[in-house]
Every structure is written in C-alpha cells, then in structure tokens.
Amino acid sequence: MIIKVCGMREEANVREVEQLGADWMGFIFYPKSPRYVGKTLAYLPESVKKVGIFVNEDTDRLLTLAEKNRLDILQLHGDESPELCKALQEKDFLVIKAFGITTEKPFPSELTERYEDCCDYFLFDTHTDLYGGSGRKFGWEILSDYQGGTPFLLSGGISPEDVEEVKRFSHPKCVGIDLNSGFETSPAVKNTQLLQKFISAFR
Template sequence: MINGKLIKVCGMLNGENIREIENLGVDMIGFIFYPKSPRYIMEMPHYLPQKAKRVGVFVNEDKETIKIFGDRFSLDYIQLHGKESPEYCRTLKSKGVKIIKAFSIAHEKDLEEVYLYEDSCDYFLFDTKCKQYGGSGSQFDWGILKAYQGTTPFLLSGGINLYSVRELKEFIHPQFAGIDINSRFEIKPGYKDMNRIKAFLEQFKK
C-alpha cells in the first residue's frame, strides 16, 4: 500500500517482468483470461507472484472455467469485467472466492446498477466506458464518483499514467481503496515498464 491505497498492476504476461514489478511492492498483479484482449495470458509464466495477490480477470465466462483457472493459477481474487449478474457474483462469493466487479463509467447514471452488487463483491473497480471491456487508456471524470454512496470499497482504473499523481492525491472519497494501472505503463501489451511504474510509485509516495 502507498498512502493507504492498494496498487494493482493488471495485464501481465512475462515471468521476469512479473517478478520485477512485484519487487516494487505492488499489492495485486492481474492476469487477463479474456481471449480477445491483447494481454490474454495463453500459458502460465515461469514465475507467479509470491507476495502480491493474484487477480484473474474474466469477461462473461462460465463458472467452471473460472474455477479451473482459479485453481491452476492459485488466484486470490476474481475480477469480473463483463455483464455478470449480482446472482452470478453472489454464487462465486458463496464458494469462498473474493470478487472484484468492474463497472464502466461515463455518466452519473452508470452508478445506478452498482448498488445491486453491494452484498456480492469485495471491491468494485470503476473504469472508463469504451467499446471493448476495459483497456481504453483513457480517463473518465472522477468527479462523477462523488455520487457513489455505497459501502463497497473501490479501485480507480482507466488511463492512469505518470501525470495522474496530483489528481489522485487530490481525489478523496471514503470508499477509495486503490489504483489499477495497465496500458499507460507498457512497453508493449502485457509487458510493463518497470522504471515508469517505479517513478509513478515514488511520486505517489511523496
């Protein structure tokens, strides 16, 4: 944690790169199990996080497939990025799975359905609305989240980059639990720039 906030780095593929990023002290590392993503993890890396929590990202996947990958990768969290229902989340959670549910945000009305998931998720993830499921590289208006009055803590995602630090420090919300970074810190899809992430974390820590 930095300044009381969780740091999640998502969409990783390469074992050595995973080790480098984990050694920076991040809290969560995400693996994308969505075949249409350029960061789709097709084979297990030679190194998986030992200290950072492992997060598996799925989009409208069946529960049996999630269970298979959850067991194979020893996932600590399942992140659902599609149109999964509250009941779907509740069923997974009842089996002892920790759930992060992603929501695409562009307007205040996009927060309306969030409350249906309050009892079925450990965290929400608020991302920028786009045609695909996440990975837009663009930031939405965080001011919209002032309207969120729920009790589930959330992670901020969508276009966060080196120049977002000041805005992140100024963003205050009682349920703001952490930050999810991805495409803006890449050398190529799935391969993160360690120096850029290190600089970001150092600036955020100040």
C-alpha cells in the same frame, strides 16, 4: 491504498514488477484482450495478491483457471450476475465487479446497487467496448455521485504524469488504484522504471 498493476503476462516482467511494492497484480484471462495470458501463468508471484480478470466466462472454466493459477481475487468485467458474484465469494474468492463509466451519463447507481451485497470491491474504469485497457480517462468527478457501501479502486488511463492528480482524488470509499496501459512499452509489458517512480511518489 492498494496499488494494483494489471495486464501482466511475461515472466521476466512479472518478476521485476513483483519487487516494486505493488499489492495486487492482475492477469487477463479474456481471449480477445491483447494482454491475454493464456490458460496458465508462466510464473505465479508469491508476494502479491493474484487477480484474474474475466469477461462473461463460463463458470466451470473460470473456476478451473482460478484453481490452476492459484488466484486470490476474481475481477469480472462483463455482464456477470450478482448471483454469480455471490457464488464465487462462497468459494472463498474475493470478488471485484468492474463498471465502465461514461462521464456524459449519470453515474449508474441503480446498477451498482444490485451488486452491493455480493462483491468485496468495485472497480470504476472508462467505458469501452473492449471491457477496459483503453488507456482513456473518464471524469473522476462523477464518482462523487457514488454513495454505495462497497469500497472501490480507481482505474482508467492513469499514467505516470497523473501521480499528483491521483493523490488529490478523494472519496471515502476509494481504497486503491489500478495501473495498466499508461505504463506499458507494449501490451502486457510494463516499464518498471516508470512504475517504480510512480509508486514511490504515490506512497
């Protein structure tokens, strides 16, 4: 299972988290996020895949930032089209399309189906007007309605206390988890002890 630690920014913290055994590390390039990294990462980790998170970004600027920061994976949280996702894949990026899930509504199968042939992964997060990072969970049981072929990461308010619940969660297309605000001491600063304990217990 892929473990992605998202919302990283501070150099010392990035270096510490890099040593904990996560597979991917996420950096948010959305200026309205409290975890916004700016234009250039202070430190580029080498032992993890670098994921850039974008929201309705201008394509040229997105590609410039991706090249400058040597990103491996592009995670799109806005209204990006399937055509854009495909174009980014053709430039040799892995592409994640994030979907905000509201448990009170049916699973958005018609929406995810549009992206089946142009994304490497989906990410299912709790719906929020801020495009993620809310620290809130959604009812994971709604994902039983997902019958698509694209593998996905589970996100949305996972906290240190959830490790056993996450281990019990089962879906044939779930290939990883996304950890963010539930492990923070402040926006973009992770508690490495809590992360280390969670990762050890999860694995």
